Amino acid sequence: MSLRYKRNIIHIKEGEQRSIQGFRVLIGGCGIGSYIAECLLRMGFENLIIIDGDIVELTNLNRQNYVEGDIGINKAIALKDRLMAINPDAKIRAYPEFLDRNNLYSLELDCDVAINALDFSSDIPFLFDEYMAQKNIPVVHPYNLGWAGFLTVITPESHNLRSLDREHQAFEINVGKFIVDRLREKNIDTKWLEDFLSEYGRIATDSPPPQLSLGLSLLSGMVCQVVFNIATDKKIKVFPESYYLSMRE
Amino acid sequence: MSLRYKRNIIHIKEGEQRSIQGFRVLIGGCGIGSYIAECLLRMGFENLIIIDGDIVELTNLNRQNYVEGDIGINKAIALKDRLMAINPDAKIRAYPEFLDRNNLYSLELDCDVAINALDFSSDIPFLFDEYMAQKNIPVVHPYNLGWAGFLTVITPESHNLRSLDREHQAFEINVGKFIVDRLREKNIDTKWLEDFLSEYGRIATDSPPPQLSLGLSLLSGMVCQVVFNIATDKKIKVFPESYYLSMRE
Numbered sequence: 461m462s463l464r465y466k467r468n469i470i471h472i473k474e475g476e477q478r479s480i481q482g483f484r485v486l487i488g489g490c491g492i493g494s495y496i497a498e499c500l501l502r503m504g505f506e507n508l509i510i511i512d513g514d515i516v517e518l519t520n521l522n523r524q525n526y527v528e529g530d531i532g533i534n535k536a537i538a539l540k541d542r543l544m545a546i547n548p549d550a551k552i553r554a555y556p557e558f559l560d561r562n563n564l565y566s567l568e569l570d571c572d573v574a575i576n577a578l579d580f581s582s583d584i585p586f587l588f589d590e591y592m593a594q595k596n597i598p599v600v601h602p603y604n605l606g607w608a609g610f611l612t613v614i615t616p617e618s619h620n621l622r623s624l625d626r627e628h629q630a631f632e633i634n635v636g637k638f639i640v641d642r643l644r645e646k647n648i649d650t651k652w653l654e655d656f657l658s659e660y661g662r663i664a665t666d667s668p669p670p671q672l673s674l675g676l677s678l679l680s681g682m683v684c685q686v687v688f689n690i691a692t693d694k695k696i697k698v699f700p701e702s703y704y705l706s707m708r709e
Numbered sequence: 710m711s712l713r714y715k716r717n718i719i720h721i722k723e724g725e726q727r728s729i730q731g732f733r734v735l736i737g738g739c740g741i742g743s744y745i746a747e748c749l750l751r752m753g754f755e756n757l758i759i760i761d762g763d764i765v766e767l768t769n770l771n772r773q774n775y776v777e778g779d780i781g782i783n784k785a786i787a788l789k790d791r792l793m794a795i796n797p798d799a800k801i802r803a804y805p806e807f808l809d810r811n812n813l814y815s816l817e818l819d820c821d822v823a824i825n826a827l828d829f830s831s832d833i834p835f836l837f838d839e840y841m842a843q844k845n846i847p848v849v850h851p852y853n854l855g856w857a858g859f860l861t862v863i864t865p866e867s868h869n870l871r872s873l874d875r876e877h878q879a880f881e882i883n884v885g886k887f888i889v890d891r892l893r894e895k896n897i898d899t900k901w902l903e904d905f906l907s908e909y910g911r912i913a914t915d916s917p918p919p920q921l922s923l924g925l926s927l928l929s930g931m932v933c934q935v936v937f938n939i940a941t942d943k944k945i946k947v948f949p950e951s952y953y954l955s956m957r958e
Contacts, residue, residue, distance in 0.1 A: 466771075470855075471905065471919050499922045502771050519716055527791075528794060548777060606720035673751035678926070685957065705956065707930075
């Protein structure tokens, strides 16, 4: 094991470390994606494609991987700087643009797994999944629930998320209801989450979903586990199955 | 809610946000402590004391919150720079020194909660707990298990960790066995963790414990939850009870 990854030993075997090094992870959306990218890179995923047209604002700093000096800068560009500071040998391709139905097909988005951390303010997340399904690429969907992380994986063989798109303007609320249903099936207490959804529902048309650094930390670990499993041919659950981690009771 | 914390809304009430702002969190050890500090700060804990005499090395970058340019710099100093870049108004007190039985009592370690993320290569973590118990301060113990996070809290009323100190030179192994016992009681599958402990046991006298960025991400979220609960007078579990989060099966 190289010096950089010496402390990964036992947890990650040498062959696995080699496999993940070149495994291409595409991260669509550098909000939630910002910490996910850093966690993956530190673990040894040295081949990342990051995409976001958004610029860093003060309101992002409560949870996203940016500093005050990044305010006003494109997120993909700022994130690439941070990642290269951690590992200058990493291959980081940054696209400082919003995905839309045109560039989705014209950009070179070749990858082995994709993270769909795009805003659900348009239907581009669904088009993103469809594009990846055509290319036979699994898509990881992470959701920051504030006090919890929730994650599901879409594969070409699995169902897709269109079934949750009943009212497009508040997709997050529908995802929330879906999550509550799944958790109830597993007898996990959902009272706090239902309270949150009900309170958020009243302002959802005007406000993007509240999110905490806590939830993003949990999610980063969760995404790393799923991406590692995919890269090393281990079992994962796919949609409508899901993963949920929280200490909130 | 101020602009910086606007996206914390609903999850964190205005009164809670004010409470955590001045709540003093002491972080002993800026390895595991490095990401914990950042997650706490982003959430709104703006009063942090960070302590570590260690310097940043390349082998830390697989998981700790440092970049290549920090190599050779003291961890508490490098971490303070990072935290101040996120929020220049935060009160960050950095002590670039190893705690020992002398400075533990001469430094001004006034705080409302303490994180014990110190190396168990000496008995200073136990002395740290004893010092905090005398001051009636709860102590959070986070453990990075690679594919999982484990956390327990020591309070003046709870048991302390001395009971796990059967063979001092491999305290982590004893903690590991304790964790396996607790998880078994809850019918959580521990095979992977037992395999890890057995493999690590063979090199434990020569090697510090292997740790992943994944485990540290999970842990950062877990510590934030416990510290938030303490700061806002909500219930927590104390040692020998514990918290465990993982997606490893």
